Amino acid sequence: MNFKRNAAVLGVVAVGAMTLAACGSDNNSASSGTTVNSAASKATCEGKESLSAAGSSAQKNAMDNFVATYIAVCKDKGKDVKIAYNPTGSGDGRTQFIAKQVDFAGSDSAIKGDQATAAKDRCAASDAWNLPLVFGPIAIAYNLDGVQGLTLNAEVLAKIFTGAITTWNDPAIAALNSGVSLPNEKITPIVRSDSSGTTDNFQQYLTAASKGAWTKGAGSDFVGGVGEGAKGSAGVSQAVAGAPGSITYVEKSFADQNKLSTAKIDSGSGGVALTGETAGKAIEGAKFKNDAVGDMTLDLNSIFATSEPGAYPIVLATYEIVCSKGYDADTAAAVKSFLTSAANEGQTGLAEQGYVTLPGTVQDKLNASIAAIAAIG
Template sequence: MKFKNAAAAGAIALATALALSACSGNGGGSDSTSTATASKTAAAVDYSSLSGTLTAGGSSAQANVQQAWTAAFQAQAGNVKINYDKSQGSGGGVTNWLNGSYDFAGTDAALSADQFTQAKTTCGADGAVNIPVYLSGVSIIYKLSGVDKLNLDSKTIASIFSGAITTWNDPAIAALNKGVTLPSTPISVVHRSDGSGTTNNFTTYLHQQQPSIWTWDASTAWPNSTGSGQQGGSGVVNTVEAGDGTIGYADQSSIGTATAAAVEVGTSGKFVSYSEAAATESLAQSGSITPQGKGDLTVTIDTTKINNAKAYPIPLLSYDVLCKTFKDSNQGKVTAAYLGFIVSSTGQQVGAKNAGAAPLPDSFLSKAAETLASVK
């Protein structure tokens, strides 16, 4: 799904209107002190005085939202150019950033402990910080003739993607979809072939929910030989859509017209389809900040804590990673300003309206604004 010019215009118009509201001194109608703090932090920056070029890349899940944020930010910072390369995936983005090629990296998995240590070589003694910027969900997409609605639970999903369930009329699937005629079509699993934070979020869910079936630890790399691997989220979506009997996983914002299954919350018998509100509720229930260093906002997600039908069971949280101290102070200033815009209430509304992003909880936005204010 490419970002349309009309949508870019909408992002610009929304950002301008919200920025004017934030500067009016009336609080913009926000009912949250922390969101107001984040907005004021962004509004205090004189974007028009900024200049420079930011080079970044990584998470394909962030592709659409980065286009929305870039369009809206550049409307207020006309002398700033932002290049975000979605083709690298989270793994390639982090590698390029650690090599010094990017000002920041987009990744759906926070830096590992080893990468966090490596970042001191890239950034200097102050190291790096993970900033949560984008919230969505991992959708289970499928293409099966005659079936346009499907319920799946964690046990069945883990069994399908591990290769234990191989046909669509398997009794385990049929039990969840009474009244649906399921064909004997073989199941064709499609997964990411590249290092992928979406894979990390998905395998976190599988291992937490069904450790006896999904015996592999969470990882950015697909851990087994089941199915076929495809490059990027778009590769997974296109392959699922081109087949019959196919199933895969992808960030919700990238699935386009693909059909997504409803997923059971725990063992409640309640099957939930993705929505922005359900993703926000999911992170509020399952996420806690577990810093790896001063100012870092790594989030630990425990999907077993998601316990009601207001929440989507497979959250996807994505970060932007940057140095705390830049070798070029202007690059640090511009990068912090752009990411500060992203985590403001204005930026989050731009992402929601133009790319289907779920707003991050207010407490996350407030902490992100505080960390970015210390970047130099």
């Protein structure tokens, strides 16, 4: 079976179904059921009618919300719009963007290196920008009968995902879970089999926070050397749901959907459960690699290596990769309009889906960067 093709088709069907529902509805509501105030929206709904995008499966649920909200806003302005987003994985999204197969890409990792150079060619000699629309906490989801509220840390996670710790009652896990009865059961790591920004962020977290226990490096492909593979965020979460003794890294929204137990993370001040508030506390300390208007690539070590009490540190930034300049006028107008809606009214309801809504300082910088996107000529 061609899983990549099926994932793309499912993504189109999901967004298409939402498009039909929104267009046929008398009340303008986003996918969360929240009413949209179209009059307050700064989206112009100008430019070409249809936009295409592909990439991160982690942001798929957020993208559904953005699309439904944008359709509702534009309907009130007397315009019909269409957004086709295929959750084929961050690596594939970047590849399609470079090849001019989509108007923008969704990615949980910033475009960089050779890909950034190739994207510059795609963008008529202008840079591609990484614009974070949603912060998505990465849950450490596990399936362990009778064990709730498990606490882990970066060092233990590094050893689990390299095969140095293989059973749930290992002394290193027991030391973090005093009073908890841990079974003498094999640990089965479940990892992403496809190129994934979630994998990249998880491995960056292990690199930054595991005190040298993770020496494998990072990147969009899993490099730990152990584990069973599954495709996409839905794939790994469903695999854990069906496999006792298993553990994975996956966006909170997918862990919630599959009713998976999630671990607390100890960064030195005790176990911290994953909530919007605890993830938001980590994000408050985030720094950008560039303070100017434009590219908004984050210095993720400022999040991953935080020792702030009460902060949950495993948080990825979901980027939209766009041309800073290089679109034709109609495409530039449509991209700016959609992203403007997503960065503002589109944020409503994201917290209920397991994401962290944009902090005000990030939102202000994002709006300025979106406004700076320009057409050729």
